[in-house]
Amino acid sequence: MTATQPQTRRPHRAVGPVDGKLLRNVCGLFVTGVTVITSGTGEEASGATVNSFTSVSLDPSLVLFCLHKDSRLRQVVEETGAYAVNFLTGRQEQVAWAFAGRQTATLQSVDHHLSATGVPVLSQAMAFLSCRLVNAFEGGDHTIFVGEVVELGLPCADQEPLIFFRGSMGSLEEEQRGTHPIFDG
Numbered sequence: 001m002t003a004t005q006p007q008t009r010r011p012h013r014a015v016g017p018v019d020g021k022l023l024r025n026v027c028g029l030f031v032t033g034v035t036v037i038t039s040g041t042g043e044e045a046s047g048a049t050v051n052s053f054t055s056v057s058l059d060p061s062l063v064l065f066c067l068h069k070d071s072r073l074r075q076v077v078e079e080t081g082a083y084a085v086n087f088l089t090g091r092q093e094q095v096a097w098a099f100a101g102r103q104t105a106t107l108q109s110v111d112h113h114l115s116a117t118g119v120p121v122l123s124q125a126m127a128f129l130s131c132r133l134v135n136a137f138e139g140g141d142h143t144i145f146v147g148e149v150v151e152l153g154l155p156c157a158d159q160e161p162l163i164f165f166r167g168s169m170g171s172l173e174e175e176q177r178g179t180h181p182i183f184d185g
C-alpha cells in the first residue's frame with residue numbers, strides 16, 4: 001500500500017448528543033497538569049483537585065478554572081473572593097487524590113502557608129498563583145472562575161510536574177518511560 005491510498009481503518013466517531021462518560025474519556029486523552037485549588041481562611045480553608053486550569057491573559061494577568069456546581073469549594077471561593085492555584089509535583093500524587101474525594105483532606109493535613117490574598121498555598125507545590133476572583137460564568141454543570149493573579153511563587157520549581165492522562169496520574173518522567181519504550185536504554 002502506498003502512502004497516497006485511502007486508509008481502510010475507520011476512526012471512532014460519535015455524532016449527535018454526546019454521552020458524558022465518553023466525553024470525559026476522550027477529554028482524558030488531552031494531557032494536563034494537576035492542580036489543587038485552595039480557598040477560604042481559618043477553619044473554612046479547603047481545597048479541591050482540578051485539572052481545568054488555563055491561563056487566559058497576560059495583561060491583565062488572568063487565569064481560570066472550572067468547578068462543578070455541587071463542589072463544596074464553590075461557595076468557599078465565592079465567599080472568600082480569592083483562590084490559589086497550586087501546580088503539583090510528581091511527588092504529590094497522594095495529595096492530589098486526597099483532595100479529589102467526597103471526603104477531601106483538610107488543609108491542616110498538608111504543609112501550607114498564607115499567600116497575599118489570605119488564602120493558603122501548598123508549601124511543597126511546584127508553583128502557585130494566588131488570585132483575586134474577578135468574574136464567574138455559568139458553564140453548564142460547572143462554574144468558570146476567572147481570577148487576577150496578585151502573587152506567584154515557585155516553591156519546588158526544580159521538580160517534575162504531576163500529569164493526568166487517561167484517568168491516571170504520574171510524574172512526567174514516569175509517564176514518558178511507560179508510554180514511549182523507544183526512549184528506554
Ligand SMILES: Cc1cc2nc3c(=O)[nH]c(=O)nc-3n(C[C@H](O)[C@H](O)[C@H](O)COP(=O)(O)O)c2cc1C
Pocket residue numbers: 034047048049050051052053066067068070071072073096099100101102103104164
Ligand atoms: C485529576 C483530577 C482532575 C479534576 N479536575 C476537576 C475539575 O477541573 N473541576 C472539578 O469540578 N472537579 C475536578 N475533579 C474532581 C474533584 O477533585 C472532586 O470532585 C472534588 O474534589 C470532590 O469534592 P467536592 O465534591 O466537594 O468538590 C478532578 C479530579 C481529579 C482526580
